[in-house]
Amino acid sequence: MAEKNTNTNAEAPKKANFIHAQIDADLAAGKNDKRVHTRFPPEPNGYLHIGHAKSICLNFGLAQKYGGKTNLRFDDTNPSKEETEYVESIMEDVRWLGFDWEDRLFYASDNFPKLHAFAVKLIEEGKAYVDDQNAETISEQKGTPQKPGTESPFRNRSVQTNLDLFERMTMGEFNEGEKVLRAKIDMASPNMHMRDPIIYRIMKAEHHRTGNSWCVYPMYDFAHGQCDYWEGITHSICTLEFEVHRPLYDWFITQLMDSDYRPRQIEFSRLNLTYTVMSKRKLLELVKDNHVRGWDDPRMPTISGLRRRGYTPESIRNFSDKIGVTKVDGMTDVSLLEFSVRDHLNKIAQRVMGVLDPLKVVITNYPEDKEEILSAVNNPEDESMGRRDVPFSREVYIEQSDFMEDPPRKFFRLGPDREVRLRYGYLIKCNEVIKDENGKIVELHCTYDPESKGGKSSDGRKVKGVVHWLSAKHAVKSEVRLYDRLFTDEEPDAHKDVDFKEFMNPDSLKVLDNCYLEPFVKTAKALDHFQFERTGYFNLDPDSTPELPVFNRTVPLRDSWAKAQKK
RNA sequence: UGACCCAUGGUGUAAUUGGCAACACGUCUGAUUUUGGUUCAGAAGAGUCCAGGUUCGAGCCCUGGUGGGUCAACCA
Secondary structure (H helix, E strand, C coil): CCCCCCCCCCCCCCCCCHHHHHHHHHHHCCHHHHCCEEEECCCCCCCCEHHHHHHHHHHHHHHHHHCCEEEEEECCCCCCCCCHHHHHHHHHHHHHCCCCCCCCEEEHHHHHHHHHHHHHHHHHCCCEEEECCCHHHHHHHCCCCCCCCCCCCCCCCCHHHHHHHHHHHHCCCCCCCCCEEEECCCCCCCCHHHCCCEEEEECCCCECCCECCCCEEECHHHHHHHHHHHHCCCEEEEEHHHHHHHHHHHHHHHHHCCCCCCCEEEEECCCCECCCCCCHHHHHHHHHCCCCCCCCCCCCCEHHHHHHHCCCHHHHHHHHHHHCCCCCCCCECHHHHHHHHHHHHHHHCEEECEECCEEEEEECCCCCCCCEEEEEECCCCCHHHCEEEEEECCEEEEEHHHECCCCCCCCCCECCCCEEEECCCCEEEEEEEEECCCCCEEEEEEEECHHHHHHCCCCCCCCCCEECEEECCCCEEEEEEEECCCECCCCCCCCCCCCHHHHECCCCEEEEEEEEECHHHHHCCCCCEEEECCCEEEEECCCCCCCCCEEEEEEECCCHHHHHHHC
16 A cells, blocks of 8 residues: 655654755864764843744754754853843743753853953963053044054053053953953954954943952953853854854964864854844833833744744744755745644644624524533544533524624625524524614524534535534633734834834734633633634633633634635 | 855745756645634746856856845944
């Protein structure tokens, strides 16, 4: 018998990318004892977002593929921006995504003493000097990308003077901005980063880990490569904007190395997603100015926001695999992300009937006090999830949008004298439409076909429409939060003259407070995933109380009817 | 008036040492369906930024353009 290839995404081998090719070449050349050791190096100055997830999946994925290791390293060299709160959220998010750094948790700040000693060594070798000029002057002397810079008058101080001055900087003798330590490289280099870069600056700020023990802090360029080196990193993967830093990265490594081992920087393009922003600065602005409820607002592209929204780690990892890794600056359509989460939730989500916008239906030929228990499938994609009981009675709620008094062509839901099936229940026919004094439809009177239970009908007739419903007296009242994209523009931060906040979508959050759900949702735990049948995927928000469950809509179901209606 | 990087359907990516441009999302049909979901079957959509060159043969190699990105923080 021919076997069908049902290779799922989870099992499918990851597509090779250009980094794999480079690692393969390094391995073939026998570099670094054929080790592969990567690291994920966030600065703890904000919450992680979906772009970081791409980097996390890449770095940890590489280690998995090559039998190597991945470190988690906090790049905490700027005490003015960094906080312990961020450190904690980052660790939580990486773990939640499903990755484990085992015992390899590092901080750049762990290396402050070694970094300082290395700076002293450079001074001794005549490769670094203390500059007394202010930031503005130094900047002017840097020149422009087109024009070479000029040398600082302090460039040729004696080793002894530099040693003395740097020591006094370290002891806190000078104020912020009075002096900096610079590497002596090449003020005429076509690469701005090689024009005597600043490697240490005076900062009298409290560091979230080292407190007040330091008055001088290393710059990123003077810390990152060295940390890579000391941690034994072989492939230091970062985003494209660091490409021009690579010569400097290599320069410091050359000063440091004492064997054949040499880490190597490789750059890839960061993730851009439509209808959102992805810079920590802008996300922080949204949080600080209360445009959203916090870093974990379900509308945010942060890992914590996506988690609260109802995304699963699997769906994010899967998305990450799908988008691949290249050096092309692009813009990924958010529909790819939405596909990933639907795809996963379809397989795992418990089904439930939920009426978001209720319309009362009285089944006039159903006995007043009768109640029945109907049986519903928990997940048609997964038999092992079993079935559940759903109570049925004379008065039910259906969705307002499932009834039209004057239905258009191809509308196969309820209308006057039309018949639909109540999912898992009976066929009902609408006989009477009750309106209030304003003409608004407030209630429907229907009759049911007692022979139609369980998919049959008394005479074999079939109906096209199936609607979800809830027994009015059993239903649990809930709040439901519907989310839409945070911005109305595909690239809100791509407009030169308009602030990205001008494009914020005023309807990005819609709160429905008159929703009904099956009774069993009372037992749900925060973040549990559900599919509200015919509506979308939802999860239980931590804001829920025993009296009032609150649900977030993760993503709507695909809806070909709504799509057809738009045309 | 520089250095470095990038360019393949609408979007994201593939394409062994040069060998019929493939996959996914999205879009559109149709079938199945007690979710207008899922699943299944199928379709449309690029000739690979441009111009030369090498070659039997170029998305891939070479040359020159064009377009885009990054770099002039005591941020990372």
